Amino acid sequence: MTVTGLSPRPGPPALVVVAHGSRDPRALDTVRALQDRVRALRPGLPVHLGHIELNEPLLPDTLAALGEAEAVLVPLLLGRGYHVKRDIPEAAAAARARTSVAAPLGPHPLLADTLHARLLEAGWRRRPASAVILAAAGSRDPESRVDTNRMAGLLAARLGVPVLPAYASAATPTVPEAVTALRARGRHHIAVASYFTAPGRFATQCAAAAPGEAAAPGEAAAPLGAHDAMAELILHRYERVLGTPVTVAA
Structure with a gap:
């Protein structure tokens, strides 16, 4: 029997x-690889990319291409700050697309899992007098600092060693200042966890400040990157906006 007069069932909102x-x-290579991992976890879910600045596609262009479709914007950012509070909501409000904006990725236990994995890849192991510096970009927004401090607490619980936040710009302490503070507390085995989504100038700068031992380079982990836990977290933020997990058939 053929049923007529029914509209096709709409697909899920796009994830931007x-x-x-x-x-x-x-x-850009890292972000595209992470986008591919999200698609692999949810075949059939429309996944798009938009940048705030410096790279194409820019977010307004991505939203314009969606027309009047429904979309959830997931910031690939690690805490509250100007971009999360102003830039992204303003771009969403100006678009024809029916948009919702998810929370930033951090802080979250899945980020602690990813940071731990990156530290292990860099050769880190827990030893007596160990400590870790959580190197972040930095922001003048006090709520961003609150978020980074919470993330440091989550990572400390995951690793079982003290974790001290440090910043590449706009906030203190810097990584070298954090090294000095930790050594004053008797912490001599210090590694740097890179709290950046992808490689870049700030991540490179912070890694270079990792303290070495006996002419050996310092232990500095790679940025979060295209880790499976990062893709899971992006989908988690998307689903929180929708209020229920979304299953998409291949």
């Missing part, structure tokens, strides 16, 4: 990954 943008070409 909102990246900051970087002049470092590795950043």
Whole structure:
């Protein structure tokens, strides 16, 4: 029997990954790889990319291409700050698309899992007098600092060692200042966890400040990157906006 007069069942809202943008070409490669991992976890879910600045496609262009479709914007950012509070909501409000904006990725236990994995890849192991510096970009927004401090607490619980936040810009302490503070507390085995979504100038700067031992380079982990836990977290933020997990058939 053929049923007529019924509209086709609408698909799920599009997921728009909102990246900051970087002049470092590795950043765009990393974001696209992460986008592919999200697609692999949810075949059939429309996943798009938009940048706040520096890289194409820019977020307004991505939203314009969606027309009047429904979309959830997931900031590929690690805490509250100007981009999360102003830039992204303003772009969403100006679009014809029916948009919702998810929370930033951090802080979250899945980020602690990813940071731990990156530290292990860099050769880190827990030893007596160990400590870790959580190197972040930095922001003048006090809520961003609150978020980074919470993330440091989550990572400390995951690793079982003290974790001290440090910043590349706009906030203190810097990584070298954090190294000095931790050594004053008797912490001599210090590694740097890179609290950046992708490689770039700030991540490179912070890694270079990792303290070495006996002419050996310091232990500095790679940025979060295209880790499976990152893709899971993006989908988690998307689903929280919708209020229920979304299953998409292949």
